[in-house]
Amino acid sequence: MLRTTPFHSRTALLCQAQNWRRWAGCVVASSYELSHDREYWAIRSAAALLDVSPLYKYLVRGPDAARLLDRIVTRDIRRCAVGQVMYTPWCDEAGKVLDDGTITRLDEDLLRLTAAEPNLRWLHENSAGLDATIDDVSDSTAALAVQGPASRAILRDALEADLDSLRFFRATRAQVRDIPLTITRTGYTGDLGYELWFDGRHAERMWDHLIAAGQPYGLTPAGMLALDIARIEAGLILIDVDYVPARKALILARTSSPFELGLGWTVRLDKGYFVGQRALRAEQARPPTWQLRGLEIEWDALERLYAEAGLPVELPAAAWRTSVPVYAGDEQVGYATSGCWSPLLKQYIALAHVRAPHTAPGTSLAMEVTVEHRRRRAPARVRELPFFNPERKRA
Amino acid sequence: MSAPFDAIVIGAGHNGLTAAAYLARAGLSVVVVEQRDVIGGATVTEEFHPGFRVDTFAHRMGPFSPRVFEDLRLRTYGLEMVWPDPARVAMADGRALSLFRDPSQTAEAIRPFSSGDAARWPAFCRTVADAARLVDAVRQSQPPRLPDPGLRDLLRLAAIGLGLRRRGKRAMAETLRLLPMSLADLLDDWFESDVLKGAVAGAGLPGLMQGPRGAGTAYALLHHLAAGEAPGGVTLVRGGTGRAAEALAGAARAAGVEIRTSAPVERIGVRSDAAVEVVLAGGEVIPARRILSSADPKRTFLTLVGPEALDPAFVRQVRHIRMRGACAKVHLALGELPRFPGIGGGDAELRGAVMVAPGLDYLERAFDDAKYGGVSERPFLEAVIPTLTDPSLAPPGRHVMSILVQYAPYHLKAGAWEAARREALGDAVVAVLAEYAPNLPAAVLHRQVLTPLDLEQRLGLTEGNIFQGEMALDQLFFMRPVPGWARYGTPVRGLYLCGAGAHPGGGVTALPGYHAARAVLRDMSAS
Ligand SMILES: Cc1cc2nc3c(=O)[nH]c(=O)nc-3n(C[C@H](O)[C@H](O)[C@H](O)COP(=O)(O)OP(=O)(O)OC[C@H]3O[C@@H](n4cnc5c(N)ncnc54)[C@H](O)[C@@H]3O)c2cc1C
Numbered sequence: 001m002l003r004t005t006p007f008h009s010r011t012a013l014l015c016q017a018q019n020w021r022r023w024a025g026c027v028v029a030s031s032y033e034l035s036h037d038r039e040y041w042a043i044r045s046a047a048a049l050l051d052v053s054p055l056y057k058y059l060v061r062g063p064d065a066a067r068l069l070d071r072i073v074t075r076d077i078r079r080c081a082v083g084q085v086m087y088t089p090w091c092d093e094a095g096k097v098l099d100d101g102t103i104t105r106l107d108e109d110l111l112r113l114t115a116a117e118p119n120l121r122w123l124h125e126n127s128a129g130l131d132a133t134i135d136d137v138s139d140s141t142a143a144l145a146v147q148g149p150a151s152r153a154i155l156r157d158a159l160e161a162d163l164d165s166l167r168f169f170r171a172t173r174a175q176v177r178d179i180p181l182t183i184t185r186t187g188y189t190g191d192l193g194y195e196l197w198f199d200g201r202h203a204e205r206m207w208d209h210l211i212a213a214g215q216p217y218g219l220t221p222a223g224m225l226a227l228d229i230a231r232i233e234a235g236l237i238l239i240d241v242d243y244v245p246a247r248k249a250l251i252l253a254r255t256s257s258p259f260e261l262g263l264g265w266t267v268r269l270d271k272g273y274f275v276g277q278r279a280l281r282a283e284q285a286r287p288p289t290w291q292l293r294g295l296e297i298e299w300d301a302l303e304r305l306y307a308e309a310g311l312p313v314e315l316p317a318a319a320w321r322t323s324v325p326v327y328a329g330d331e332q333v334g335y336a337t338s339g340c341w342s343p344l345l346k347q348y349i350a351l352a353h354v355r356a357p358h359t360a361p362g363t364s365l366a367m368e369v370t371v372e373h374r375r376r377r378a379p380a381r382v383r384e385l386p387f388f389n390p391e392r393k394r395a
Numbered sequence: 396m397s398a399p400f401d402a403i404v405i406g407a408g409h410n411g412l413t414a415a416a417y418l419a420r421a422g423l424s425v426v427v428v429e430q431r432d433v434i435g436g437a438t439v440t441e442e443f444h445p446g447f448r449v450d451t452f453a454h455r456m457g458p459f460s461p462r463v464f465e466d467l468r469l470r471t472y473g474l475e476m477v478w479p480d481p482a483r484v485a486m487a488d489g490r491a492l493s494l495f496r497d498p499s500q501t502a503e504a505i506r507p508f509s510s511g512d513a514a515r516w517p518a519f520c521r522t523v524a525d526a527a528r529l530v531d532a533v534r535q536s537q538p539p540r541l542p543d544p545g546l547r548d549l550l551r552l553a554a555i556g557l558g559l560r561r562r563g564k565r566a567m568a569e570t571l572r573l574l575p576m577s578l579a580d581l582l583d584d585w586f587e588s589d590v591l592k593g594a595v596a597g598a599g600l601p602g603l604m605q606g607p608r609g610a611g612t613a614y615a616l617l618h619h620l621a622a623g624e625a626p627g628g629v630t631l632v633r634g635g636t637g638r639a640a641e642a643l644a645g646a647a648r649a650a651g652v653e654i655r656t657s658a659p660v661e662r663i664g665v666r667s668d669a670a671v672e673v674v675l676a677g678g679e680v681i682p683a684r685r686i687l688s689s690a691d692p693k694r695t696f697l698t699l700v701g702p703e704a705l706d707p708a709f710v711r712q713v714r715h716i717r718m719r720g721a722c723a724k725v726h727l728a729l730g731e732l733p734r735f736p737g738i739g740g741g742d743a744e745l746r747g748a749v750m751v752a753p754g755l756d757y758l759e760r761a762f763d764d765a766k767y768g769g770v771s772e773r774p775f776l777e778a779v780i781p782t783l784t785d786p787s788l789a790p791p792g793r794h795v796m797s798i799l800v801q802y803a804p805y806h807l808k809a810g811a812w813e814a815a816r817r818e819a820l821g822d823a824v825v826a827v828l829a830e831y832a833p834n835l836p837a838a839v840l841h842r843q844v845l846t847p848l849d850l851e852q853r854l855g856l857t858e859g860n861i862f863q864g865e866m867a868l869d870q871l872f873f874m875r876p877v878p879g880w881a882r883y884g885t886p887v888r889g890l891y892l893c894g895a896g897a898h899p900g901g902g903v904t905a906l907p908g909y910h911a912a913r914a915v916l917r918d919m920s921a922s
Contacts, residue, residue: 071703093708093709122707128702129701130702130703272703273665273703275707277668278668278886
C-alpha cells in the first residue's frame with residue numbers, strides 16, 4: 001500500500017509533474033515542476049521547503065535513555081547536551097554500518113533518534129537491563145526542512161523562536177500560534193537550514209503558514225531530485241545508494257564500516273561499550289583499505305571524449321545513483337555511487353569509494369563514462385569532501 | 396587497592412573449586428568467592444534438622460571425572476565414592492525391580508517381569524555402552540572452534556569418529572539412531588515390561604522439563620552414565636556429596652587457593668570489553684587478570700556482567716537458553732528405616748536409588764501436569780537413604796531420606812510457590828512413598844521441602860534448573876552455553892564460564908571446571 005505523508009493534501013496539489021517516488025513506504029514528490037532546476041536553485045539562493053516526514057523517528061525516554069542510544073551509536077551521546085543534535089551512524093557487532101541519522105537531546109531524559117530504516121526492534125534488543133522506553137513516533141510526527149540562505153529570515157518571521165542564537169546542530173523549542181514544535185539547525189543540503197518537528201495533526205496548517213511567511217523570500221517547495229544534487233555537493237552519503245546497510249548486504253564485501261564511509265570522526269572508541277566497538281577498535285589499528293572521496297571529472301578531458309564522437313558534452317539531467325567503475329591507469333581501484341552536474345560549482349562531481357593508496361586529494365584517477373554508446377574513461381581528480389561548504393551553514 | 400589476582404573464581408561449587416585447583420597448580424594466584432556461608436554449591440551436605448544431615452541438592456555423583464580424581468588426589472582429601480549394588484530399586488505394584496551393576500544379575504531380576512526382556516537386557520547394555528563411549532569421548536574433550544575448527548579440533552573429532560567407527564558399522568548406526576530418540580521409543584524398541592521401562596527412563600529424566608516421550612531424551616540416559624557402567628548406574632559419596640566439595644577445596648587450598656565464603660558477587664566489572672574486577676555486595680572491589688564464573692550463564696551475563704556491556708545478538712542468545720526448573724527436593728528425617736514390603740534382601744537393597752517410576756505412562760502423566768504449569772499429582776521420585784552408606788549422618792538408629800521430586804515446575808500457571816504450595820508438595824511426596832512403604836508417614840520426624848524457587852534463591856540458580864541449563868541436544872556440546880561460545884571463553888575478554896552451564900553440562904562431573912581451567916591456560920600460553 002502506498003502511504004502518504006501528513007502534507008500530502010498540499011504536496012499533491014502542487015506536484016504538477018506527477019513525479020513521485022517512494023521513501024520509507026511513503027510517496028513524496030521527486031519534483032513539483034517538470035524540471036527540478038528551480039527547486040535546486042531555491043535551496044542554494046533563496047529557500048526551499050522539503051517534506052522529510054518519511055524519516056523514521058523514535059522518542060527514547062527515561063533515566064537510561066542516553067545510555068541506550070550511546071550503546072547503539074558510535075558517537076558519545078553522554079556528551080550530547082540538552083538542546084544539542086548529533087549526527088551519527090550505528091553499526092552491527094561486526095562494526096558495519098546499519099544506518100545513520102541524528103540524535104537530538106530534547107531533555108535530560110528524552111532523546112529523539114531519526115533513522116532511514118526501521119529500528120524499533122534494534123532499539124528494543126539493545127535496551128535489556130536499561131530503564132528506558134521507546135516510542136516509534138514515525139507516523140505521528142511531521143517533519144519539514146527549510147533550507148537555503150533565506151531560511152533564517154523566513155523562520156524569524158514565521159515563528160516565535162530565538163533563531164539568532166541557535167547554532168549549527170542545536171535544537172530549540174518554539175511555538176507557532178497554538179502549535180508547539182522543535183527546531184533543529186540541521187539538514188541534508190550542507191547549507192544554512194533548519195528542520196521543524198511537530199505533531200502531524202498540525203501539518204497542513206504549518207505548511208500553509210510557512211508558505212505564506214516564505215513568499216516574500218521566494219520559499220519554494222522542493223522535491224527529492226533537487227535535494228539529491230544538494231546533498232552530493234555537500235558530500236553527504238545516502239543509505240542504499242552510497243552504502244549498503246549491513247542487514248541488507250547479501251555478501252560481506254557489500255558492508256562498510258564508518259571508517260570506510262568517511263565517518264571515522266564519529267567513532268568514539270574511548271567511550272563505554274557500544275555495538276561494534278570491538279571490531280572497530282581492531283579496524284582502527286589497521287590502515288583503512290577503502291575511503292569515501294569526492295571525484296571531480298575533468299571538464300577539458302570530458303569535452304575531448306565527446307568531441308571525438310562529434311558531440312558537445314552531454315551532462316546527466318539529474319543526479320545518478322549507479323555504481324560506476326573508477327580506475328588508476330588500467331586497474332580498477334574503486335567505484336562511484338552517485339554523481340551529478342553541480343549547477344552551482346559548474347563541475348561534474350561524484351562520490352566514490354576509492355581503495356588505498358589512491359585516496360590522497362589531487363590524485364589523478366579516471367571514471368567510466370558512456371559516450372555515444374561506448375565506454376570511455378574520463379580523467380578525474382580526487383577531492384576532499386564536501387565539494388560545497390558555505391560559511392553561512394555554520395554562521 | 397591490592398595487587399590483582401591472576402584469577403577470581405565465582406562460586407565454590409565443585410566446578411569452581413576444580414578450576415581453581417588446576418589454575419593454582421599451574422602457578423596462578425587464585426581466590427574463590429562464594430555467596431553462601433558454606434562451600435559446595437550444589438554439592439553440599441548440611442544439617443536440616445538437629446542431628447540430621449543431608450545433601451541439600453545433588454545426592455549422587457554424575458560420572459565424576461577419574462582424571463580429576465587422580466590429578467587432584469582427592470582420595471587423600473577424603474573423597475570416597477561408593478557404588479551401591481543394586482544401583483537402583485524401582486517400585487512397582489507390590490513388587491520391586493533391582494538394577495545391578497552386573498547385567499546378568501539384572502537379567503535375573505527382570506525375569507519375573509518378562510523373560511524376553513531378561514534375555515534382551517545384556518544386548519541393550521552393550522548398545523547403550525557403545526553409545527555412552529561416544530558421549531564420554533565428547534565429554535572428555537573440549538568442543539571444537541566453530542565454524543572454523545582448528546587442525547587439533549578436527550583431529551580430535553576424527554579420533555572420536557574413528558573410535559565410534561571401530562566398534563563396527565552396526566554399533567555406529569545404532570548410536571547415531573539412538574541420540575535423538577525419545578526414551579520411550581528407545582525402550583519400546585527393546586522391552587515389554589513397563590516396570591523395567593520406567594526404571595530405565597527414570598535414570599535419564601532427572602532435571603529435564605520433558606517426559607519420556609520427549610525427543611532427545613534418550614541422550615540424557617547416556618549423559619549420566621560413566622563409561623563402562625550398566626544403564627542406571629549410581630555413584631554415591633560416603634558422608635554425602637558435600638565431601639566431594641570439601642576434598643576439592645582441600646586440594647585447592649593445598650595448591651594455594653584462597654576461598655572466601657559469604658562473599659556474593661554483585662557485579663563483574665568490564666572495561667574496554669575486558670573483565671577486570673568483581674564487585675562484592677557491600678562494595679569491596681577485587682581486581683583480577685581474569686575471572687571464571689561458575690554461576691549459570693544467565694546469571695553471569697544478564698545480572699553480573701549486565702547486558703549493557705554485551706552485543707545484542709549475544710544477549711539474545713543468552714536470554715534464549717532454556718532453563719526451566721523441573722525439580723524440587725524433599726528431605727526427611729526418619730525415626731526408622733522405611734520398610735518396602737516389595738523388597739527382600741534387607742537394607743543393602745536400599746543403598747542405591749529408590750525409584751518411583753513405575754512405567755512410561757506414569758512418567759509421562761507426571762510431566763503432563765507440569766507441561767501446563769501444574770505440579771505432578773503423582774510425581775516421579777528418586778530417593779536416596781544416605782544413612783545406609785554413612786550412619787553418622789543421623790543419630791544412631793535414625794535415618795535420612797533425600798528425594799528428588801519431578802515435576803515441580805518453576806513457572807506455575809496459577810499461584811506462586813508459597814508456603815501452602817510447598818507443604819502440599821511435601822504431602823504428595825510422602826503419600827506416594829507411603830503406597831510402597833506404609834510405615835513411612837509415621838516415621839517422619841521432620842520434613843524439609845525445597846521448591847524450584849528455593850533452589851534459585853539458595854544457589855543463585857536461574858529458574859532453579861538443576862543443570863544450569865536444560866540438557867537438551869540443542870544446548871549441548873558446541874552449543875553450550877550458546878552456539879559460538881562453547882570454549883569457555885566469552886565475548887568479554889578474560890571472562891570464562893567454568894560451571895555446569897558450560898560443556899559438558901550438569902552433573903557432578905568436575906569436567907566443566909577442568910576444561911575451563913585448561914582453556915584459561917591455553918589462552919595464556921597463546922598470548
Ligand atoms: C537440587 C539438585 C539436585 C541435583 N541432583 C544431582 C544428582 O543427583 N546427581 C548429579 O550428578 N547432579 C545433580 N545435580 C546437578 C549438579 O549438582 C550440578 O550440575 C553441579 O553440582 C553444578 O556444579 P557447579 O560447580 O557447576 O555449580 P554450582 O554447584 O551451582 O556452584 C555455583 C556456585 O556459585 C555460587 N554463586 C552463584 N552466584 C554467585 C554470586 N553472584 N557470587 C558468588 N557466588 C555465587 C553458588 O552459591 C554456588 O555455590 C543436582 C542439582 C540440583 C540443584
